Amino acid sequence: MGIANWIEIGRMDELGRMDTPAHRLDARAKAVVTLAFVVIVMSFPRHAVSALTPFLLYPVVLIAVGQIPARHILKKILVAAPFALVIGIFNPFMDRVPVATLGPLVITGGWVSFVSIMFRFVLTVGAALALVACTGLYRLGAGLEQLGVPRVFVMQLLFLYRYLFVVADQGVKMMRGVELRSAGAHALRWRVYGSLIGQLLLRSLDRAERVHGAMLARGFDGKIRVLRQPSFRWTDWGFVGGGLLFLAAARAWNLAEAFGRVLTGMAR
Amino acid sequence: MHMADALISPAVGGALWAVSGGLLAGCARKVQQTLRDDLVPLMGVLGAFIFAAQMINFSIPGTGSSGHLGGGLLLTVLLGPYAAFLVIASVLTVQAFFFADGGLLALGCNIFNLGFFPAFVAYPLIYRVIARDQFGTSRAWVAALVAAIAGLQLGALCVVLETKASGISELPFRAFVLMMLPIHLVIGVVEGLATAAVVAFVARARSEALPTAPAAGASVSLRPMLIGLALAAVVMGGVVSWFASTHPDGLEWSIAKVTGHQEVTAPGAPLHRKLAAVQERTAMLPGYGFQAGKAAPAAPADARPASWPTVSAGTSVSGIVGGLMTLALAGLIGFVLKARSMQRVSGNG
Amino acid sequence: MSTCAVDVRDLFYAYPDGTEALKGISFRIEHGAAVALVGGNGAGKSTLLLHLNGCLPVQRGEVRIGDVPLTRETVTLAQRAVGMVFQDPDDQLFMPTVAEDVAFGPLNAGLSPEQVEARVAAALERVGMAPVRERPPYRLSAGEKRAVAIATVLAMAPDILVMDEPSSYLDPRARRRLIELLRSFEHTRIIATHDLELVVEVCSRVIVLDTGRVVADGPTGQILDDEMLMLAHGLERPHILRHRHPH
Numbered sequence: 124m125g126i127a128n129w130i131e132i133g134r135m136d137e138l139g140r141m142d143t144p145a146h147r148l149d150a151r152a153k154a155v156v157t158l159a160f161v162v163i164v165m166s167f168p169r170h171a172v173s174a175l176t177p178f179l180l181y182p183v184v185l186i187a188v189g190q191i192p193a194r195h196i197l198k199k200i201l202v203a204a205p206f207a208l209v210i211g212i213f214n215p216f217m218d219r220v221p222v223a224t225l226g227p228l229v230i231t232g233g234w235v236s237f238v239s240i241m242f243r244f245v246l247t248v249g250a251a252l253a254l255v256a257c258t259g260l261y262r263l264g265a266g267l268e269q270l271g272v273p274r275v276f277v278m279q280l281l282f283l284y285r286y287l288f289v290v291a292d293q294g295v296k297m298m299r300g301v302e303l304r305s306a307g308a309h310a311l312r313w314r315v316y317g318s319l320i321g322q323l324l325l326r327s328l329d330r331a332e333r334v335h336g337a338m339l340a341r342g343f344d345g346k347i348r349v350l351r352q353p354s355f356r357w358t359d360w361g362f363v364g365g366g367l368l369f370l371a372a373a374r375a376w377n378l379a380e381a382f383g384r385v386l387t388g389m390a391r
Numbered sequence: 392m393h394m395a396d397a398l399i400s401p402a403v404g405g406a407l408w409a410v411s412g413g414l415l416a417g418c419a420r421k422v423q424q425t426l427r428d429d430l431v432p433l434m435g436v437l438g439a440f441i442f443a444a445q446m447i448n449f450s451i452p453g454t455g456s457s458g459h460l461g462g463g464l465l466l467t468v469l470l471g472p473y474a475a476f477l478v479i480a481s482v483l484t485v486q487a488f489f490f491a492d493g494g495l496l497a498l499g500c501n502i503f504n505l506g507f508f509p510a511f512v513a514y515p516l517i518y519r520v521i522a523r524d525q526f527g528t529s530r531a532w533v534a535a536l537v538a539a540i541a542g543l544q545l546g547a548l549c550v551v552l553e554t555k556a557s558g559i560s561e562l563p564f565r566a567f568v569l570m571m572l573p574i575h576l577v578i579g580v581v582e583g584l585a586t587a588a589v590v591a592f593v594a595r596a597r598s599e600a601l602p603t604a605p606a607a608g609a610s611v612s613l614r615p616m617l618i619g620l621a622l623a624a625v626v627m628g629g630v631v632s633w634f635a636s637t638h639p640d641g642l643e644w645s646i647a648k649v650t651g652h653q654e655v656t657a658p659g660a661p662l663h664r665k666l667a668a669v670q671e672r673t674a675m676l677p678g679y680g681f682q683a684g685k686a687a688p689a690a691p692a693d694a695r696p697a698s699w700p701t702v703s704a705g706t707s708v709s710g711i712v713g714g715l716m717t718l719a720l721a722g723l724i725g726f727v728l729k730a731r732s733m734q735r736v737s738g739n740g
Numbered sequence: 741m742s743t744c745a746v747d748v749r750d751l752f753y754a755y756p757d758g759t760e761a762l763k764g765i766s767f768r769i770e771h772g773a774a775v776a777l778v779g780g781n782g783a784g785k786s787t788l789l790l791h792l793n794g795c796l797p798v799q800r801g802e803v804r805i806g807d808v809p810l811t812r813e814t815v816t817l818a819q820r821a822v823g824m825v826f827q828d829p830d831d832q833l834f835m836p837t838v839a840e841d842v843a844f845g846p847l848n849a850g851l852s853p854e855q856v857e858a859r860v861a862a863a864l865e866r867v868g869m870a871p872v873r874e875r876p877p878y879r880l881s882a883g884e885k886r887a888v889a890i891a892t893v894l895a896m897a898p899d900i901l902v903m904d905e906p907s908s909y910l911d912p913r914a915r916r917r918l919i920e921l922l923r924s925f926e927h928t929r930i931i932a933t934h935d936l937e938l939v940v941e942v943c944s945r946v947i948v949l950d951t952g953r954v955v956a957d958g959p960t961g962q963i964l965d966d967e968m969l970m971l972a973h974g975l976e977r978p979h980i981l982r983h984r985h986p987h
Binding site: 131132135157158161162163164165166168169199200202203206207211214217218233236240241243244247248251252254255258263272273274275276277278279280281282283284285286287289290291293294298301312314315316317318319320321322323324325327328330331332334335338341342343346 | 393394395396397398399400401404405415416420422423428429431432433434435436437438439440442443444446447449450454460477478480481482484486487488489492494495496499554557558559560561562563566567581583588591592593596599600
Binding site: 264281283284285286336337342344348381 | 793878
């Protein structure tokens with residue numbers, strides 16, 4: 124069962140509410156740079172591998188400064204990897220044009236593009252997780268709204284988030300009640316399932332009604348108002364400027380290759 | 392599993408984001424404009440409910456595997472298309488942010504693939520049309536099944552199209568479709584059953600939670616015929632073509648002429664949702680004639696003349712795709728007819 | 741200055757499915773009084789409370805808050821005067837953080853950001869929850885949630901506090917703190933509860949409901965000490981009175 128799932132969310136939420144220099148950066152700044160990161164990483168041609176390596180700096184720095192435990196992020200990347208793996212693994216089969224030799228091994232273009240896919244996967248997922256872990260959904264939601272995301276949608280995200288734990292908690296308790304009476308089977312028979320899910324739904328509908336009542340009792344008129352809006356400081360501008368500059372440079376030139384040339388040049 | 396960033400090009404991702412973003416803004420405005428101010432907490436709690444419900448599995452009899460509710464169709468039944476789209480998008484967003492289940496660039500694609508089709512195609516054009524205002528009857532069950540299957544098939548097709556258009560994965564179109572559509576057919580059946588079960592329960596326990604307004608101004612006589620046609624198209628396409636003659640279907644025949652290869656067929660493995668089985672099955676494909684430079688056409692494993700039934704996945708694929716397109720076309724016709732008859736009704740009212 | 745805080749006359753209410761929940765309720769409550777509403781389950785306590793803050797419309801009879809009769813037009817006025825604390829705090833704490841939840845009411849009332857800040861700080865201070873203002877509600881204990889829920893209502897500066905089972909789910913320490921808090925308020929307090937010991941400590945007057953009717957209305961010591969009356973209406977005499985502890 125997915126109890127582990129919502130404990131995960133709780134953990135991510137805890138991480139998101141810490142106070143580090145990375146957390147203190149404005150949510151909008153981090154969101155913009157992360158989005159640019161993902162777009163630029165995915166804009167590389169199919170067989171890019173070494174050129175992608177400098178990009179690892181961004182998620183690594185963010186995670187380090189944000190004091191996020193790396194194994195937490197790595198575990199999530201690993202769990203999410205199968206989809207990309209299953210699709211990407213076809214590349215070595217499709218593209219058998221040799222592009223390099225490594226001693227006796229012949230490396231085909233297919234393998235290169237496969238590695239590229241997996242590396243891109245790690246980069247993009249790592250950056251997205253770093254963003255959330257260093258910001259938290261609340262600050263991120265507020266930032267997104269400032270960037271123009273419709274308020275209704277942001278409120279929806281926050282409300283969903285708020286009641287996730289409550290509803291999941293109810294679901295867990297109901298499941299436990301069923302499991303204790305079904306001799307250890309983990310998947311329900313679907314008549315029981317319909318009833319359990321149906322009950323959960325009804326309770327959710329009840330709760331929504333009560334929350335609505337509570338909102339009305341405190342003067343809710345349909346318009347959602349917020350207390351304070353954060354504003355950009357010079358550190359945020361620096362982050363955005365520096366980040367975008369780095370991304371542009373890493374895209375325009377293969378920094379890893381240049382670095383390698385410098386090293387081999389020094390070795391001579 | 393939702394689409395990852397690693398397989399999407401910025402162009403495709405950006406394009407789908409533009410579409411999803413537009414849809415989100417439009418739906419947000421619609422929701423804002425409705426007079427129901429109880430939608431805000433309702434949407435939030437139902438989003439949480441769907442999230443929780445996705446964690447609870449039920450066993451699929453006979454296969455030994457389990458499934459769970461996706462929720463897109465159920466949300467649309469409870470909330471209507473606009474609010475449901477927002478809720479689906481919010482669930483996908485949280486999944487992308489917290490579980491890396493779907494990338495940020497691909498989020499636009501995922502929102503479109505998993506949100507647009509249940510909310511704006513499967514529900515209004517199929518579910519509502521078949522089930523009308525009934526809940527819990529066998530009609531409603533059929534409606535849920537067909538709608539869920541159609542919605543998921545269209546979504547799965549879009550996944551394939553988006554991945555191919557991005558050009559990063561080299562997976563051939565046909566192989567990809569072969570992998571995606573049958574799996575999502577099973578998922579669609581599971582989804583349809585789960586949705587129908589929950590709707591039936593709610594209908595019994597609290598019918599006022601479900602919208603009961605029938606499709607306004609329905610032109611009664613044509614609809615059953617359209618439904619029949621659409622269903623027949625799907626059935627014919629998918630199942631009947633399996634029993635068709637062993638001559639390669641038109642599409643594959645032309646491919647064979649052009650490339651010198653026969654359409655590759657997979658042995659009739661039992662439909663199984665587990666990824667391992669998928670990998671095993673499709674890994675058979677590359678062995679058959681897709682090697683660059685090797686021109687020898689590999690004979691399909693089941694090219695025994697006139698042996699029935701031939702389980703030829705190739706013909707089934709084009710059959711299913713063709714059937715779905717017909718279904719979509721039928722839905723479109725239904726939609727146009729409904730719109731016109733609503734005009735007529737409002738003209739008289 | 742109005743004559744009394746709450747004036748209910750011949751209130752009847754039937755649910756959509758026909759069940760009659762209230763069958764002619766009448767009582768008056770003066771400003772500043774602390775009144776308990778007791779009765780067995782299904783007696784009509786919650787239904788009555790929901791009338792007081794306008795959640796349920798008046799079908800038959802009259803409800804006056806201050807001197808204003810409660811109608812569809814005057815509901816918002818009534819809501820400003822009446823602060824209701826729900827039985828399940830999770831229904832009442834729906835914003836991302838405690839501070840935003842407490843700010844919700846004042847913001848909707850149109851106060852300026854500074855005024856809202858002041859109200860939030862004051863309300864949290866009053867219930868002793870200032871340290872948790874940036875915490876999300878699901879990370880609060882039951883007692884903390886209850887206190888914050890009260891703060892969300894206090895921030896709207898109501899004249900009347902209405903509470904539905906405030907001491908449920910509280911551990912003894914949190915319950916003790918709640919009792920102290922309730923005793924310290926100067927608002928008119930209407931508390932529906934099964935916690936009869938709390939009633940003895942906090943409320944000077946008790947209204948007993950049974951199947952939608954008022955069956956007793958008088959001073960706490962007198963009503964709760966009447967064993968026959970208590971037992972006849974699904975209640976019992978609280979221990980605290982049996983041992984006659986001076987308070």
